[in-house]
Amino acid sequence: MESKISIFITCLVFAAAFQLLLPVSEASLKVGYYKSKCKKAESIVKSTVRSFIVKNPGLGAGLIRMFFHDCFVRGCDASVLLDPTPANPQPEKLSIPNNPSLRGFEVIDAVKAELEKQCPGVVSCADIIALSARDASLFLGNISYKIPTGRLDGRVSISAEALQILPAPSFNLSQLEASFASKGLSTAEMVALSGAHSIGRSHCSSFTSRLYPTIDPTMNQGFGSFLRKLCPQNAAVDGVVPQDFVSPNKLDEQYYKNVESLTALFFSDWSLLTSGATLNQVDTYTKVPGAFKADFANAMIKMGSINEALPGSPGEVRGPTCRAVN
Template identity: 40%
Template structure:
């Protein structure tokens, strides 16, 4: 998994990954970009319209919606389980898991999308598919790539808080641990680097990286992989004993645009999260050459990102008669 990656594997790996995932999860073959062509042909434009409207009052929402899809797929597959509120049928919600609590957001926008979709096509489109479509719309509206979202997922009827705590990659983990979490859902090193590129837009709270600023790994000193000028800025934004919820741009150079600047930042030791910078600063890692390629070739990044989003969206979906089509994304039908 962590072996060397030849440059031409960037062209081969995503295709190979897709084939591998189909072999591992046969039900994925039922996902299709035309699944709603007769039952809800306007679903993509409905989703895009609601996301575009939300962006007018909240420049962060595109990144937040993309993150929801990511955090959903890593727990029980892409089944909309992250959207379930704690309640009668859900004793422990994924929303309250450590990676999501007080940081996952955009649930109200998902509700608005669901309402608009239900008004046009009642009982047809799953909440899991709404997350996948909202992520694509969010990336495209921020200037990023577009791709044909494979749909046909159905919604899960249970949440898995312990799974969310264990399976979702965190900003504090080593590259080896995060690589293992990606591998556990059938995603490879190229997927890891490409999907990390979603940190080209959005914000992060101080609490997700302040361990790097003053006493990294108990050394009494800052993380040595942080640029000294960037470190000074971050220490000012996130002082010791200051608020852990202060927001910082994940990409200080173009905070709301989806571009390749995230990777250029890594080359300059300006990755905000530990998990970001480790992609480039972990000696001997196969991720280094991929970061270099994406930093100098935005087209390569966009192509890889689109393919990796499709790969991630193919993680263990419920299809056919599995699960349900929730009428309310926050609760199981009948609860």
């Protein structure tokens, strides 16, 4: 009897310890978290994001990429939004993968300013990024999904971490798989999320290694010659080109068609053709209407659940600005 009791107590202790190890706010993330706290929160995000995207659809692409870059580094905690300070001169936003390419910061500023007017100190910047990316997916792709909220904002942002963690356009399939697996995302989710490369732009410097001195044999040679004209070797200015020349502002399956015709910009895009499973998935997205969009929505929700907050220091709701910790 005594040993049964001690086994029971041991189990309780393990269960309690396991609870402590769980990411702090995971349990509290829920769809409609702000309904009771700031009724208009989600509609304010939506109308503000819409007002920017109608003027410049590229900002919608920026917001979707911002969500990815935020969630991969220290979880979805808005660490990507923190400006440099004397105490922290090199935050994530100044890292090579983010600077100067990441855009949409002014949209987040505008959303936060509006929310602070209505409900000061209530809506976290991490949730603003997640909701903005969701709304950008709706406006650019007619992709609609509900995303749980209740994230907290982090207080730490380190440039070197972004460089180390974010996948590079030179990655092969196993490097991409390892990168996403380290964040709890499957290869299939990685393939679905890569469809975001059907919108927005890239700087020439992200792919010129595929153009010079010779055009990468994994790239369509005619496409390579065309890109060479847009991205001359040793140009004084780093130019930009659309990710998808066919429908640059539409979040859709065209990316997968580009991958198959070897007219996607990055080696990492081409890498999706290098295993049977990923090739099959790419092919399915080009053929089965709606398959990509459904998977993309689910993978965005999953990416939004990455939480690396340490037990005991869950974070804060930043205010009045998303650019500085409280």
